[in-house]
Amino acid sequence: MKKTGILIMIIIMAVVIICLSASFYVVDVRHQAVITQFGKPVRTVTEPGLCVKTPFIQEVRYFDKRLLEWSGEPSDILTRDKENIGVGTWARWKIAESLKFYTSLGTEDRGMRVLDEVIESAVKNVVSAYTLKEVLRNTNRKLEYTTKELEEAEDIKKVQIKMGRDKIVEEIRKMASRALEGRYGIELVDVRIKYINYVEAVIPKIYDRMRSERIRIANKYESEGRKEEAEILGSMKRELERIESEGYRTAEEIKGQADAEAVKIYAEAYEKAPEFYSFTKTLQTYESTFDKQTHLILTTDGDYFRYLKSFRYESSQDKNK
Known part of the structure; x- marks a missing residue:
């Protein structure tokens, strides 16, 4: 009898514990709950804490209350x-x-x-x-753009x-x-x-458009560079022509002064010995005129023949002395 009574008590306590565990549920601060009875919602619980429901008949569906x-x-x-x-x-x-x-x-x-x-x-x-x-x-x-052209665009x-x-x-x-x-x-x-x-x-088309824009900018830089190059070369050419012109003018002035000085010297020499000056000028003329392939025919009344004859006569006299 005692064993049977103890067994019945254990069974009753187990049933009570099961019923109590099925009756209580906890809603924490992160969740909210919907209580359903035979699949139909009967109420909601939004506040956290220990709550009670009908055991085995009602069920709890939890949903997140957070963002x-x-x-x-x-x-x-x-x-x-x-x-x-x-x-x-x-x-x-x-x-x-x-x-x-x-x-x-x-x-x-x-x-x-x-x-x-x-x-x-x-x-x-x-x-x-x-x-x-x-x-x-x-x-x-x-x-802010990396180039001025993009900013202007x-x-x-x-x-x-x-x-x-x-x-x-x-x-x-x-x-x-x-x-x-x-x-x-x-x-x-x-x-x-x-x-x-x-x-x-669309990305390949975007890249093509970006590439075209960069090529346009590069062509603009190249065009501006060629323009500046032409301006620099033109300025250099004008400066070179100016320098050459001034140099030529200076050279001509020096040559003119030298020619004037030479003429002056020649004039002074001519005044001192006209015949000798005429003779030397004649020799210089012949020297610059004739070469080894030139045959010269002289007349007896030519100046050159007269100079040679007189030179030969003077030379023979010197020998006789």
Whole structure:
């Protein structure tokens, strides 16, 4: 009897313990709970602590109360100025109404899939309405470029930012929030653009355009260089001609002075010995006129014959002496 009573007591205590463990549950500060009865939600618990439910009949579904991260796949978008880009977005969201979230979606994975559709749709609708410059930049702050030509090319475009990236992102968040409002119990806290890239099919064309721009700049530098080269060579040529002209003028002046001095000397020599001067000049003339191949026929009344004859006569007299 005693053993049977002890066994019954053990069984009763086990049943009580099981019932108590099935009746109590804990909601920590990170979660919120939905209590279901036979699969139907009956109430929600949002405050942390120890709670009670009907054992074996009611079940607890826990949902995260913290901010959750959503990261979408890049979307191919054609901007208003016909630039084909890929936009990657990132968002933070939370389950604001756990009961509605449970009845409409059930799990966080389904919530992620809904965000995929809603946010990506909002990104495409908003970004396609603006130019690429509006999506990339926030202000009209002047950008710094590596070359003066690129800076001038940017000034020519006269880009004016009216909305800017931050306002466009806020517009995306509002559009996505309106699509989620009152339907899933989801609150979209924040949306951000992670990156903006050109799509892979467009990248070669972008490189070609950049290459063409660099070639244009290089050709401009080359043209300016050739222009400066021509100016330098022209200046050098003019300077060389000036120097040669001055040198020639100086040389002619010196030659003129030398010729004048020579004429003066010749004149003085002629005054002192006219006949000797005439004789030497005649000899110099013949010396410069005749060579070994020249045959000379002299007349008896020629000056040259007279000089030779007189020279021969004077030489014979000197010998006789």
